[in-house]
Amino acid sequence: KLPVIVIAGRPNVGKSTLFNRLAGRRFAIVSDQPGVTRDRKSVDILLNDRSVTLIDTAGWEEDDPETVHGRMRISSERAVDMADVILFCVDARMGITPVDEHFAQWLRKQGRKILLVVNKAEGHSGNVAALEMYKFGFGEPIPVSAEHGEGIMDLVDRIEVEL
Ligand code: GDP
Ligand code: MG
Numbered sequence: 001k002l003p004v005i006v007i008a009g010r011p012n013v014g015k016s017t018l019f020n021r022l023a024g025r026r027f028a029i030v031s032d033q034p035g036v037t038r039d040r041k042s043v044d045i046l047l048n049d050r051s052v053t054l055i056d057t058a059g060w061e062e063d064d065p066e067t068v069h070g071r072m073r074i075s076s077e078r079a080v081d082m083a084d085v086i087l088f089c090v091d092a093r094m095g096i097t098p099v100d101e102h103f104a105q106w107l108r109k110q111g112r113k114i115l116l117v118v119n120k121a122e123g124h125s126g127n128v129a130a131l132e133m134y135k136f137g138f139g140e141p142i143p144v145s146a147e148h149g150e151g152i153m154d155l156v157d158r159i160e161v162e163l
Pocket of ligand 1: 010011012013014015016017018119120121122144145146147148
Protein backbone atom coordinates (compact mmCIF):
# COMPACT_ATOMS: atom_id res chain seq x y z
CA LYS A 1 0.00 0.00 0.00
CA LEU A 2 1.29 3.41 -0.96
CA PRO A 3 1.40 6.33 1.48
CA VAL A 4 -1.84 8.32 1.20
CA ILE A 5 -1.77 12.12 0.94
CA VAL A 6 -5.18 13.77 1.40
CA ILE A 7 -5.89 17.35 0.32
CA ALA A 8 -8.50 18.83 2.66
CA GLY A 9 -10.03 22.19 3.50
CA ARG A 10 -13.11 24.31 2.93
CA PRO A 11 -14.45 25.01 -0.57
CA ASN A 12 -12.65 27.40 -2.87
CA VAL A 13 -9.23 27.41 -1.20
CA GLY A 14 -7.79 25.74 -4.31
CA LYS A 15 -7.66 22.06 -3.34
CA SER A 16 -8.49 20.78 -6.80
CA THR A 17 -6.05 23.21 -8.40
CA LEU A 18 -3.36 21.87 -6.09
CA PHE A 19 -4.38 18.29 -6.88
CA ASN A 20 -4.04 18.99 -10.59
CA ARG A 21 -0.75 20.79 -10.07
CA LEU A 22 0.73 17.87 -8.10
CA ALA A 23 -0.68 15.36 -10.59
CA GLY A 24 0.45 17.49 -13.51
CA ARG A 25 3.11 16.88 -16.06
CA ARG A 26 6.01 17.68 -13.76
CA PHE A 27 5.03 14.62 -11.77
CA ALA A 28 4.74 11.32 -13.57
CA ILE A 29 1.35 9.76 -13.14
CA VAL A 30 2.07 6.11 -12.49
CA SER A 31 -1.48 4.86 -12.41
CA ASP A 32 -5.04 6.08 -12.37
CA GLN A 33 -7.78 4.92 -10.08
CA PRO A 34 -11.42 5.78 -10.59
CA GLY A 35 -12.70 7.99 -7.77
CA VAL A 36 -14.03 5.97 -4.87
CA THR A 37 -16.98 8.29 -4.63
CA ARG A 38 -18.25 10.90 -6.99
CA ASP A 39 -16.83 13.69 -4.86
CA ARG A 40 -13.39 12.25 -4.38
CA LYS A 41 -10.51 12.00 -6.82
CA SER A 42 -7.53 9.78 -6.38
CA VAL A 43 -4.35 9.36 -8.36
CA ASP A 44 -1.03 7.60 -7.80
CA ILE A 45 1.88 9.93 -8.50
CA LEU A 46 5.62 10.19 -8.00
CA LEU A 47 6.84 12.81 -5.52
CA ASN A 48 10.66 13.03 -5.57
CA ASP A 49 10.80 9.41 -6.79
CA ARG A 50 8.40 8.15 -4.14
CA SER A 51 5.08 6.73 -5.19
CA VAL A 52 2.14 8.06 -3.21
CA THR A 53 -1.62 8.07 -3.57
CA LEU A 54 -2.99 11.61 -3.73
CA ILE A 55 -6.64 12.21 -2.85
CA ASP A 56 -8.63 15.40 -3.50
CA THR A 57 -11.66 15.89 -1.26
CA ALA A 58 -14.65 17.97 -2.24
CA GLY A 59 -17.09 17.19 0.47
CA TRP A 60 -17.90 20.67 1.66
CA GLU A 61 -19.08 21.97 -1.62
CA GLU A 62 -22.72 22.16 -0.64
CA ASP A 63 -24.53 25.45 -0.46
CA ASP A 64 -26.79 24.60 2.45
CA PRO A 65 -25.24 26.22 5.53
CA GLU A 66 -27.32 23.96 7.78
CA THR A 67 -25.49 20.91 6.57
CA VAL A 68 -22.07 22.10 5.52
CA HIS A 69 -20.23 20.76 8.54
CA GLY A 70 -22.11 17.49 8.53
CA ARG A 71 -21.46 16.89 4.89
CA MET A 72 -17.85 17.92 5.24
CA ARG A 73 -17.35 15.32 7.93
CA ILE A 74 -19.09 12.49 6.11
CA SER A 75 -17.25 12.87 2.87
CA SER A 76 -13.85 13.88 4.25
CA GLU A 77 -13.87 11.40 7.10
CA ARG A 78 -13.11 8.29 5.10
CA ALA A 79 -10.34 9.99 3.17
CA VAL A 80 -8.84 11.42 6.36
CA ASP A 81 -9.04 8.00 8.01
CA MET A 82 -6.83 6.61 5.26
CA ALA A 83 -4.39 9.54 5.28
CA ASP A 84 -0.74 9.25 6.17
CA VAL A 85 -0.38 12.99 5.60
CA ILE A 86 -3.13 15.61 5.36
CA LEU A 87 -2.54 18.77 3.38
CA PHE A 88 -4.82 21.19 5.20
CA CYS A 89 -5.35 24.02 2.73
CA VAL A 90 -6.22 27.61 3.57
CA ASP A 91 -6.43 30.76 1.48
CA ALA A 92 -3.81 33.53 1.88
CA ARG A 93 -6.16 36.08 0.34
CA MET A 94 -9.19 35.36 2.50
CA GLY A 95 -7.23 34.76 5.70
CA ILE A 96 -8.60 32.47 8.39
CA THR A 97 -12.37 31.97 8.29
CA PRO A 98 -14.65 30.38 10.93
CA VAL A 99 -15.05 27.32 8.69
CA ASP A 100 -11.25 26.94 8.54
CA GLU A 101 -11.11 27.12 12.33
CA HIS A 102 -13.89 24.59 12.71
CA PHE A 103 -12.22 22.17 10.33
CA ALA A 104 -8.82 22.67 11.97
CA GLN A 105 -10.33 21.83 15.34
CA TRP A 106 -11.83 18.65 13.93
CA LEU A 107 -8.61 17.71 12.11
CA ARG A 108 -6.56 18.08 15.28
CA LYS A 109 -8.58 15.26 16.86
CA GLN A 110 -7.95 12.85 14.00
CA GLY A 111 -4.39 12.06 15.07
CA ARG A 112 -2.90 12.39 11.58
CA LYS A 113 0.18 14.18 10.33
CA ILE A 114 -0.91 17.58 9.08
CA LEU A 115 0.88 20.04 6.82
CA LEU A 116 -0.60 23.53 6.63
CA VAL A 117 -0.69 24.65 3.01
CA VAL A 118 -1.36 28.36 2.46
CA ASN A 119 -2.55 28.61 -1.13
CA LYS A 120 -3.04 31.71 -3.29
CA ALA A 121 0.18 33.02 -1.72
CA GLU A 122 1.70 34.28 -4.96
CA GLY A 123 3.86 37.35 -4.47
CA HIS A 124 5.19 39.00 -1.34
CA SER A 125 1.80 39.67 0.27
CA GLY A 126 1.10 35.97 0.10
CA ASN A 127 4.16 35.16 2.17
CA VAL A 128 3.16 37.76 4.74
CA ALA A 129 -0.35 36.29 4.91
CA ALA A 130 1.11 32.85 5.42
CA LEU A 131 2.75 34.01 8.66
CA GLU A 132 -0.71 34.66 10.16
CA MET A 133 -1.43 30.97 9.72
CA TYR A 134 1.08 29.99 12.42
CA LYS A 135 -1.77 30.46 14.87
CA PHE A 136 -3.36 27.19 13.71
CA GLY A 137 -0.58 25.40 15.58
CA PHE A 138 0.18 23.03 12.70
CA GLY A 139 3.80 24.14 12.48
CA GLU A 140 5.45 26.20 9.78
CA PRO A 141 2.90 27.23 7.13
CA ILE A 142 3.85 26.32 3.56
CA PRO A 143 3.01 29.15 1.17
CA VAL A 144 2.17 27.99 -2.35
CA SER A 145 0.40 29.19 -5.43
CA ALA A 146 -1.24 26.15 -6.96
CA GLU A 147 -2.40 28.23 -9.88
CA HIS A 148 0.97 29.79 -10.65
CA GLY A 149 3.09 26.82 -9.61
CA GLU A 150 4.97 28.61 -6.84
CA GLY A 151 6.24 26.84 -3.71
CA ILE A 152 5.34 23.41 -5.05
CA MET A 153 8.82 21.91 -4.80
CA ASP A 154 9.07 23.13 -1.19
CA LEU A 155 5.70 21.50 -0.49
CA VAL A 156 6.86 18.24 -2.05
CA ASP A 157 10.01 18.31 0.10
CA ARG A 158 7.94 18.90 3.23
CA ILE A 159 5.64 16.00 2.33
CA GLU A 160 8.62 13.72 1.79
CA VAL A 161 9.91 14.44 5.31
CA GLU A 162 6.60 13.17 6.70
CA LEU A 163 6.56 9.91 4.74
P1 GDP B 1 -11.46 23.89 -4.18
O1 GDP B 1 -12.91 24.20 -4.01
O2 GDP B 1 -10.77 24.01 -2.84
O3 GDP B 1 -11.18 22.60 -4.87
O4 GDP B 1 -10.83 25.09 -5.05
P2 GDP B 1 -10.52 25.14 -6.64
O5 GDP B 1 -9.27 24.39 -6.93
O6 GDP B 1 -11.75 24.75 -7.37
O7 GDP B 1 -10.19 26.69 -6.81
C1 GDP B 1 -11.08 27.68 -6.37
C2 GDP B 1 -10.73 29.01 -7.02
O8 GDP B 1 -9.47 29.47 -6.55
C3 GDP B 1 -10.61 28.92 -8.54
O9 GDP B 1 -11.17 30.10 -9.07
C4 GDP B 1 -9.12 28.88 -8.76
O10 GDP B 1 -8.74 29.41 -10.02
C5 GDP B 1 -8.60 29.75 -7.64
N1 GDP B 1 -7.23 29.42 -7.27
C6 GDP B 1 -6.70 28.19 -7.05
N2 GDP B 1 -5.39 28.28 -6.75
C7 GDP B 1 -5.07 29.59 -6.77
C8 GDP B 1 -3.84 30.32 -6.55
O11 GDP B 1 -2.78 29.76 -6.29
N3 GDP B 1 -3.93 31.67 -6.61
C9 GDP B 1 -5.08 32.33 -6.92
N4 GDP B 1 -5.06 33.65 -6.97
N5 GDP B 1 -6.24 31.67 -7.16
C10 GDP B 1 -6.24 30.32 -7.09
MG1 MG C 1 -12.40 21.08 -5.53
